[in-house]
Amino acid sequence: MQQLTVNLDDRSYPIHIGSNLLGRVELLAPHIAGRQVCIVTDDTVAPLYLQRLCQTLADYSVLPVILPTGEAFKNWSTLQQIFDALLGARHDRRTTLIALGGGVIGDMTGFAAACYQRGVDFIQIPTTLLSQVDSSVGGKTGINHPAGKNMIGAFYQPKAVLIDTDSLRTLPEREVSAGLAEIIKYGLIRDIEFLDWLEQNMQALRALQPELVTEAIARSCAIKAEVVAADEREGGVRAILNLGHTFGHAIEAHQGYGTWLHGEAVGAGMIMALQLSRTLGWLTPEEERRCTQLVAAAGLPVTPPADMAAEDFTRLMAVDKKVLDGQLRLVLLKRLGEAVVTADFDGKALRSVLAAGDE
């Protein structure tokens, strides 16, 4: 087992990564204040891991809440089901919520914890590769609005993150690739050696070779923890974690949430950010090609949906949370391994990247 810490003063918390963590009550108990626990999961994950976690928590009063699966349900009315269950079972301020599932479950459970009685504790147990390396760490929680993804939410940190790598065994191949998109992102924005390592090990990672997967998760979480500790509420540097996400969110919104996996949209979105960076002279064509190959090797799309026009991107990107005083800002690569958040790019260069799909 590996252990990292997210350093946020009195809101610091541990990340445990390893095999068979779901059965270890001693990792959970220090973070459960009262007797009441509410496990929030979905109807895909529940049959696989809910009973196991309930057994681990046999000494507590456990309320399971099983939500419908998928990004399409990441909305207020699903969130309301959590509140209804908590109030129906009279869970008080000392209750602890546990998110057992992927990013959608983690984001919704975290937001429910942030809002229930103005804030109760929660623990993340991410079961997908994507949520293990991304959304379970850092305290971004929320739901979607028809006009944009994650538009309603809170910065609210978990008390602990438990990453049981065994849960990846049941993950569809497509979702493994989606997780690899975020892992590649960490190399691109911050760690060129990690990028080399990923190029060497991509096939073994897709095959879920245990030590390599644990290593990739730990390196990704370490980079994320470092960036979050430097800028919890995304006033500055934290935004670099969004490489490819502004384009990616537009793709997800255009296709209808859940059609493209988040990681797939981020994969194609990162390529668009790389293209723009190259157009601006910040990356060489060779570097762009190399990164595109890596994204493709992870089993991810490297072009946006064929039916998506430049004006679709323009319209959907206008509501991005990084827009300030009407001006779009993007995460681009100043060089390989170094990301910047900038509004300082040529509009024509952006349009040519957006229009590439129209050709």
Add this chain to the structure above:
Amino acid sequence: MQQLTVNLDDRSYPIHIGSNLLGRVELLAPHIAGRQVCIVTDDTVAPLYLQRLCQTLADYSVLPVILPTGEAFKNWSTLQQIFDALLGARHDRRTTLIALGGGVIGDMTGFAAACYQRGVDFIQIPTTLLSQVDSSVGGKTGINHPAGKNMIGAFYQPKAVLIDTDSLRTLPEREVSAGLAEIIKYGLIRDIEFLDWLEQNMQALRALQPELVTEAIARSCAIKAEVVAADEREGGVRAILNLGHTFGHAIEAHQGYGTWLHGEAVGAGMIMALQLSRTLGWLTPEEERRCTQLVAAAGLPVTPPADMAAEDFTRLMAVDKKVLDGQLRLVLLKRLGEAVVTADFDGKALRSVLAAGDE
């Protein structure tokens, strides 16, 4: 004009109290980061003060959102109207929300600010006496759930509070009394001299004598600011601000939100807390009588609704946010001017107080 400060480190903020503050842009401008401002108000307050505030903010891009009036609309679907307006007008993370109205508007606007794009700035401009002395200060925000009041929300501090005492001129007499309930509360829990002062000046306060009203608001806000600074997230002492509220919330829920004004329910609820404190031997019958007279002199009910039985209270109080691990805790008076939060009271004594309405 009087000015106080709520001391919360980097979240500290000023409270300005005085006449004609709605016209003073220099009090607002330091707290507005960008060019976008969204004024949230209701259809009672909008005809009275919205135009005036828009004129004051003529240099900004102002988006007004007018919600239906009343506690019955303090729910998710009304909140959603704020999000829809903000996203429709493409307000970004640098937008500032301004709550112009009573407690319902303040609580909803604050919660909307807490959640919109995971948190934007907001300013409180409370227009009712109750919200001026209570909900506009301290950062409690939220909405109701069918199973309980303020069950969904956040602790989220405003950047500033502007209390324009001129807005009380249009306030119905019944709402003046409701505000006086919270003002009396501060004397009961923390300041026996203030209680004496209120007894001497109650009729002039009901007549809204300007200097006296300003003084009463400033003393109330000073006590609240002190308690909030000591315990922002209600881990301990802050709960004393809820004197009468556990009973009061049960009354509001039973009658249907909005039937009794919050301050009216708190008035009757405080008397129930005083009765229980007297039954426990902590207040003399004479002190109980004196306080009951003061509440009555403010124009408030001193008994719960006639049709409300003891079991109605028991059921509705079981979901109070002060319940911990299944145990009800109440704010009681150890002596006049000193409140405690305690689970240490005789169940029989409580039942006799709850049953008093049944007789």
